[in-house]
Amino acid sequence: MPPLTRALLLLSAALVVTACAAADAGDAGTLPDTSRWDEVLAEAEGATLDLHMWGGSTEINRFVDEVYGPRLAELGITLRRVPLADTADAVNAVLGELEAGRSSDGSIDVIWINGENHATMRQAEALHTGWAESLPNAALVDWRDPAVAFDAGIPVEGAESPWGSAQFQFVYDTARTDAAELPASYAQLADWIRDNPGRFTYPAPPAFHGTRFLTQWLYELSGGAEAWVDGFDEDAYEAAAARLFALLEELRPHLWRDGATYPNDIADLDRLFANGEVDMTFTQLPAGIGANVEAGTLPDSARPFVLDTGTIGDHHYLGIPVNAAEPAAAMVLADLVLDPDLQTAKLDPANGWGDGLAIDVGRLADHDRAAIDALTAGFGDLALPPERLAAVRLPDAPPELTDALDRDWERVVRQQRPRS
Amino acid sequence: MSARWHAHEGVRTWVALSPALLLVGVLFGGAVVMALLRSIGLLGIGEGGPSLAAYRQLVTDPGFARSLGLTLYVAVVSTSLSVVLGIGAALLLRRLGAGRRFATTMFQLNLPVPHVIGAVAILALVGQSGLLSRLGAQTGLLDEPAAFPAITFDPWAIAVILQYLWKEVPFIGIVALAILAAGGDDLEEAARTLGASAWQRLRHVTLPLLLPGVLSAAVIVFAFTFGTFEVPLLLGPSAPTVLPVLAHRRYTDVDLAARPEAMAISVVITVVVVLVVLLGAAGARRAIRGDAAVTEAGG
Amino acid sequence: MTDIHLDGLTRRFGDVLALDDLHLDVAGGSITALLGPSGCGKTTALQLVAGLLRPTSGRVRFGDRDVTEVAAERRGAVMVFQDHRLFPYLTAGDNVAFGLRMRGVARRERRRTAAAALERVGLEGLAGRRPAELSSGQRQRVALARALVLEPEVLLLDEPLANLDAHLRAGMRELILDLQRDRELTMVVVTHDQEEAVVLAGDIALLFDGRLHQHGAPRTFFERPATARTARFFGTTNLVPGHRSGRQVRTPLGVLHVPDGAPGSGADGTPDHGSDSIPGAGAVWVLVRPERLRVDRGDTDHPRVTGRVLHSTYLGTRTRAEVEVAGVRLTVDASDDALADAGPGTSLTLVLPPAALWTVPRADDDGQWLPAPHPATSTAGTAEPT
């Protein structure tokens, strides 16, 4: 999460606690019945849809405006995209409104959300639930896949409708590093770091990529992701964390700037990598780094790779606040983004994004599936084949784990204080 | 003058002042009170009554002490360098004959440019893969980015200080120029005829003349460099970091107990700044109001 | 005592010639006034003497020492400015002691000398005051004390009294004269007020447009002005146009006899630049001071003229009347009752004492001073010689 990452996570508990007490008995806006979809469309006609989403990538913003905007307009819905420096801002806005007693006609209709923000809003009961699986296009989604059904370990329960998928990948520069030398596991990565002093670093938690990088390392040190699928185990965490932070301390002098300072976020790491200060960076795009190379933020000779021991893949979703003013229009958008042709367009880096599919390829009509296969074939080596990604995909960790990691990293690595 | 008129006069004075005081008082006062209350655990999530746990926590936390030290160091160094270089620049510009007005306009060109932009620009200039490092590479002096001195994200926060100088030297310079323009030349001439050498004129006329005005401008610079957030976030070190960044980091910490601590840090920042203000208060007001002491000399 | 010699002093600012080829000598221990309208170059001259400005050409010598290249701070010439220029952040005492401090005089010694100087200018006990807490008169006296405490070879005053109220000026002049006599200082005072110049200075240098116009003792400027311009600057209001040959001048008032002495030469015969081209004859102005004209009481055989009183003003100790004689207006200042009673229109005979007459050259077109003769009563503009 970029600076002011979860700036307003602060208010979550405080506001929610006071809001629930203050707000009149939760008559939060009720959702229209998705089984009669034509009525939903009718109700959504003429609405202005407030979509709040992270605005850091101009390409993604342009994709949403130029692809979804016209399609919604055809349905009589005016899309108003509100860019956020950090999704937590929107979370706070909703919670703030609830706390101030505004339980309906809220300023936000739909939020691009996942991970901690999802956990926060669910904890505050600030999201409509049970609607996502009943959308017409929901049939295209494999709701049995744990990566879809669970968001950072928390069951989705229809509160979020998937928009796309992502998977953590490393990026290296073929001009500077030989493919053969690439590590296949975190253990080998540690050796690579010792052999290439000052040429590796990672964004400081709680930045998203930093936390995920360390979560995957913790998986490897605690016998794999399976250990955490059925919830957070304090003792298992303590054992694994001890080994992880000991290793990080040992590796510290070999890191960039002797591990005295760390980049704030993935953008800083990309800049260090592109300018040759470090030899690796990360990405989350299943379609690879085609868009980045095209935009000139990564060198042409950059290539993605994954570790055999696996990297975390997850989905990102659209959530509807309980006090959304236009829930119908929000559901129309959630359904629209799942259209196969729009999912394909989102996957194509030429459109500026290159985000992974939210729908299950197996459930598609032949011509849609053929289009996707043709597209992925064209990525060349700027993207990893879907099979390679699927083979090493690991589920996301429960929020308690990532929170514990963030807190320990701050105390141990940042402040150099022993773990309590 | 009847007493009533005086009363009337007094009332009119306070009526004229009320909008400004009301606005600043309600909004700013409310904010500070809120921060104070939350720093002792009220209004926030903690159910317990007011407790100074957050402040005790700060005192025991070595990280806080290091951050406080770093913030003071950055603010003091930036302020004093700004004052010295600012006065130097003013004395330099004043001795310019032709083109003085153009040079002075260019000199304060970056004053209206927000600090955020300055930070982005300084990073692009002095980062290890910045323009200067690249010039080094092209000329063969440096062979890799790491060869360029690490002054961004560095423990001594050099890039942060550079950015502050980039903005505050012109500010102090302009304040100095303003003071000297209101009679500085005449007094120096008088001193010359009284036998004061160039150095003596600087020490006994120019600097004493500048002191009150520049001191108050320096207070403003100190308050800003001590309390700003964007520049150290973009350019500064991450551990220890300056108090404002630490306050924000604690503020967005997952662990809810960190929030009163964040508030406490904000309160500490406020207290330090207000203390410095009280120190230079008289001068600060005069500098802002523009009727520096020297105007009496002209009378 | 140091005398000052200015040889061909010239100073140009871009294309403005502020001072043009000034030759002037100031005797040691004397006071010379640089007099002239604003913008005549007198302040520039003073700054050149003080060393605050470098001359474009010409030399400045103190006694036999050529100080042209010497910096102001080492030249030994202290200047007191019109706007007193006290250091606002220093007390009056510290201001006076400033020069001593620059010379490294010990603090206790400085304080004692400063206190004495303040007492000398009548400000004892005010050493602790800030300039802002003093009146303009007091401030000027502090500035004076600040200069004198250095016992300078040369003291330069730039319109020292211009900012003071009228009643303060007399006192300050006395103080300056007293201090100068006391220490036999060589002093140069710049002023635009001729009365101040006459009272203060033993010698006056009159400048117009950057050039020295006339230089001499104060009396010559009143009695023996070299040119009409000098006369007008000094307020001799009666100028009668005429033609001179030998000691006789044909004027609209009849033929007048003027005393001996070449026109325009100073009483003490010092050569004047402005008037070297005056022949013994030709177009002249006859000058007579209003206070030298008298109402005729038939008790003298001096030449007399009769005219009509235009108006008269009662000035307390005396009366000023304006009388028109043959198209020429004469101003008369006299304490004579006859004048006081003469209302407008009455006829009056005035006596022109020959000793009071003086001629200066008159350029043919130089009639601008003459107030346009009253259309109704005047005959031809300049009367034909009778």
Added chain:
Amino acid sequence: MTVVTPAATDAARPAPRPATGGPGATSRPVALAVVLLLALLLLPFVPLVLASFAQGYFYPQVLPERWSLRAWQVVLAPDGATWAALRDTVTIAVSVAVLSLVVAVPAGRVLGTRRFRGRRAVELVLLTPVLVPAIAVAIGLHVVLLRLGLAGGIPGVVLVHLVPATPYVVLLTAGVFANAELELEQQARSLGASWWQAQRHVTWRLVAPGLAVAGLFGFLVSWGQYVLTLVVGGGRVVTLPILLFATASGGDTAITAATALFHALPALVLLVLTSRILGGGALTTFGGAR
């Protein structure tokens, strides 16, 4: 902070008289030092300009290998986020300038011209918001505005920007009134002008330039605000600083550079503009609008 009009001081001094050196000419080392000083101050803009016109501008390129207008096309795209951000930023900044002036003129006049008990205290109270850091205030203000239901909208942001802006504007206005010759008002009254006419024809003409500067100062304080806008605007109010920070966290240096320059430009134009309004070349200090 100090309202400087050297044009006035230059005019007041009859003959140009540089303190030292030959008449009018500038000695070589002084001119050289000034050029170096100005170069250093303008240097940081160079990498920004280069980056904004480059594609893939990586180390060790000094001049970009691939020039491209992509970044500027994105930033200047007619319906792009930049123009919307500019519109909102200007709307907020103008309202802050106007509102702060409305509040400042009466208070400034009193502070500038009248001696009364408590004047020092009032000035100190007005001064603290300027000095207390935004991060410390941002959080508290947000809760206050939430209670007032103003959070998350432009009005709320305008109100919160008034906190750091008004003190500057009030104190500057006080300076303007302190230096204005208000006796001219009595002069007008003695010439038969009514109170209102005196205000309109005399006082206004005297203080207008100074108030313009004070108002502009309020504008610039709001123009560069980041923390207050983000926290109180709740992410829904996108001003140029917010957009700049969002793009900076997006990683595309070319677009970040272009956005930064786009954000800097108007402020520079305003500086040149006001120095023209206030009489050729008069300089106005902005005290480093935070």
